[in-house]
Amino acid sequence: MPAETTGFWAPVALSADLPPATVIPARTTAGSIALWRSQSGRVAASADRCPHRGMRLSHGFVRGEALSCIYHGWSYAQAGNCLRIPAHPGLSPPETIRVATQKVEEADGLLWVAVGDPAHQPPALAGLVPLRSLTAEADIGAIERAAGATLDARGVLETVENSQAVRLLLVELQPHRTLVHVLVDDGATPAERIMASRAAESLRRRAESLQGGIA
Amino acid sequence: MAENAMLNQWYPVGLFSHLAKGVYKTALMGEKIAVSADANGDAVVTTCAGRILPVLVRFGHVWSSLGEPTKDLFSIPEADQPGRRFVEVGVVRVRCSPLRAVENFLDIAHFPFVHTDILGAEPHTEVQNYKVEIRDVEDEVWATQVKFYQPQAAKSASGGITTEYMYRVPSPTCSVLYKTCPPRPTEWDVITLFVQPLAEDLCDVWPWMALFDDETSMTDLIHFQQTIFLQDRSILENQIPHLLPLDPGMEIPTRADMTSVAYRRWLKRHNFTYGAQLVAQ
Numbered sequence: 001m002p003a004e005t006t007g008f009w010a011p012v013a014l015s016a017d018l019p020p021a022t023v024i025p026a027r028t029t030a031g032s033i034a035l036w037r038s039q040s041g042r043v044a045a046s047a048d049r050c051p052h053r054g055m056r057l058s059h060g061f062v063r064g065e066a067l068s069c070i071y072h073g074w075s076y077a078q079a080g081n082c083l084r085i086p087a088h089p090g091l092s093p094p095e096t097i098r099v100a101t102q103k104v105e106e107a108d109g110l111l112w113v114a115v116g117d118p119a120h121q122p123p124a125l126a127g128l129v130p131l132r133s134l135t136a137e138a139d140i141g142a143i144e145r146a147a148g149a150t151l152d153a154r155g156v157l158e159t160v161e162n163s164q165a166v167r168l169l170l171v172e173l174q175p176h177r178t179l180v181h182v183l184v185d186d187g188a189t190p191a192e193r194i195m196a197s198r199a200a201e202s203l204r205r206r207a208e209s210l211q212g213g214i215a
Numbered sequence: 216m217a218e219n220a221m222l223n224q225w226y227p228v229g230l231f232s233h234l235a236k237g238v239y240k241t242a243l244m245g246e247k248i249a250v251s252a253d254a255n256g257d258a259v260v261t262t263c264a265g266r267i268l269p270v271l272v273r274f275g276h277v278w279s280s281l282g283e284p285t286k287d288l289f290s291i292p293e294a295d296q297p298g299r300r301f302v303e304v305g306v307v308r309v310r311c312s313p314l315r316a317v318e319n320f321l322d323i324a325h326f327p328f329v330h331t332d333i334l335g336a337e338p339h340t341e342v343q344n345y346k347v348e349i350r351d352v353e354d355e356v357w358a359t360q361v362k363f364y365q366p367q368a369a370k371s372a373s374g375g376i377t378t379e380y381m382y383r384v385p386s387p388t389c390s391v392l393y394k395t396c397p398p399r400p401t402e403w404d405v406i407t408l409f410v411q412p413l414a415e416d417l418c419d420v421w422p423w424m425a426l427f428d429d430e431t432s433m434t435d436l437i438h439f440q441q442t443i444f445l446q447d448r449s450i451l452e453n454q455i456p457h458l459l460p461l462d463p464g465m466e467i468p469t470r471a472d473m474t475s476v477a478y479r480r481w482l483k484r485h486n487f488t489y490g491a492q493l494v495a496q
Binding site: 048049051052053054055056059069070071072073085086087088089091097 | 322324325327328329337340341342449450453454455456460465466467468469470471
C-alpha cells in the first residue's frame with residue numbers, strides 16, 4: 001500500500017463513473033464516504049453519514065453545488081457545512097452542523113481521496129488511462145502472488161496475463177478486499193481494451209482462489 | 216438487567232386471521248417462538264423449548280411476551296366506533312432496530328423526500344410548531360396539532376390538503392397515529408405501527424388501520440400502506456448506527472424532531488433499551 005507516515009491518496013473511483021450532479025458510495029481503509037460531483041463539476045468527499053439521523057449521504061441527491069440527504073433533505077456544501085434544513089426554511093443552520101470532509105483530487109481520469117494528510121500530490125500515471133474498476137475479494141498480497149509481480153510506488157501492478165500486458169492500480173478497501181482499476185494505454189483500441197478487461201478478470205479469479213486457499 | 220423492562224411488554228407476533236393456515240414460526244427478542252390456534256381456535260404462543268407464553272388477541276393481531284406483562288395491552292377506543300373498516304396490512308421485515316422503526320413513524324419532516332408526491336412534496340417542507348408531552352397518567356408520549364401539507368394524504372384523498380396528525384406512543388415498539396379523515400372531516404383515521412422485535416437490529420413491522428373509507432378496495436388500501444412502508448425501509452436499513460442512539464451527541468435534533476426527542480427520553484426513563492445504543496461511539 002502506498003502509505004506514508006502522514007497519509008496517502010486512495011484512488012476510489014473513475015471520473016467517468018461520477019457524472020455531474022450525482023453521488024456514489026466509496027470506501028477507503030478509513031471508512032465509507034459519499035463521493036459527489038456538483039452540477040458545475042466540482043468533486044467532493046464527505047463522511048457517509050448525515051449527522052441529523054445517521055442516514056447514509058451516498059443515498060442522497062445533488063442539486064446545484066450542494067449534496068442533500070435523502071431522509072430530510074438537509075443539504076451540505078463542499079466544505080461540509082450545512083446549508084439548509086428544509087423543515088425550517090427560515091433558519092440559517094449553525095456552523096456546528098457539518099459533515100467531515102476529505103480532500104479529493106481528480107487526475108488522469110481517476111478520483112483520489114486523501115486518507116490522512118498526504119505530503120504530495122497523487123502519483124501521475126503518464127500515458128495510462130483507466131478503463132474500468134472491479135472489486136477483488138482478496139488482499140493486495142494475494143493479487144501480487146497471483147500476478148507474480150509487486151506493486152510499484154504508485155500502486156500499479158504490471159504483469160502479463162494470457163499473453164496480454166496488464167496494468168492494474170490497486171488500493172485496499174478493507175481486509176481481503178481490494179479495489180482494482182484496470183489501466184490501458186491512452187490510445188488503446190477497443191480490442192485491446194476488451195483483452196485487458198478479460199485479463200484483469202482472469203487475474204482476479206486466481207487471486208481470489210489463492211486468498212480462499214489461504215483462509 | 217436493563218432489557219427486563221422491555222421483556223415484560225406485549226408485542227405483536229402475527230395476524231390472528233392467519234392462524235387458520237397452520238403454525239406460524241417466528242421470533243421474539245432473539246427467541247424462536249411458534250404461534251398457532253388450539254382446538255377451540257384460541258391463539259397459543261410457545262417457545263421452542265415448550266414454554267407457554269402469555270397471549271392475547273387485539274387489533275387483528277396476536278400479542279405475546281417473553282416476560283410477565285404487568286399491564287394490559289393499551290386500548291384504542293376510536294377503533295370501536297361503528298362504521299370503521301379494519302385493514303390488516305400484513306408484515307414488512309426491516310433490518311433495523313425496532314425503536315428506529317417507531318421513531319421514523321413519528322417523523323413528518325421526511326415526507327417530501329421519502330414519500331415524494333404522496334405524503335409530502337417540495338416546496339412544502341416546513342414543519343410548523345406542534346405540541347409534545349409525556350402524559351404521566353397514561354404514561355404515553357403524545358404529539359398533537361401536527362400539521363403538514365400532503366399531495367395525497369390517503370387513498371381516499373383527491374388532491375392536496377393540509378393534514379392534521381396526532382401521534383401516540385403507548386408502548387416502546389407501538390405507535391398510534393390519528394390523522395385527518397378526508398371523507399369525514401370531524402373524525403380521525405387510525406393508523407397504527409405495531410413492531411415485533413425479532414432482534415435488536417431486526418424487526419417485523421405490522422401496520423394496521425381502522426378507517427372511515429367505504430370506497431377504496433381492500434387491495435388498494437393495503438398497497439398504499441405497503442408502498443409507504445417499503446419507502447421507509449430504504450431509509451431504515453441505511454441508518455448508522457443500526458441501533459437507536461439514546462444519548463445526546465450522536466445525532467442532531469431540531470424543533471421538527473420534538474416527538475423523537477420525547478420518545479427517546481421516555482425510552483430512557485423506563486430502561487426501554489432493547490434496540491438502543493446508550494453510549495455515543
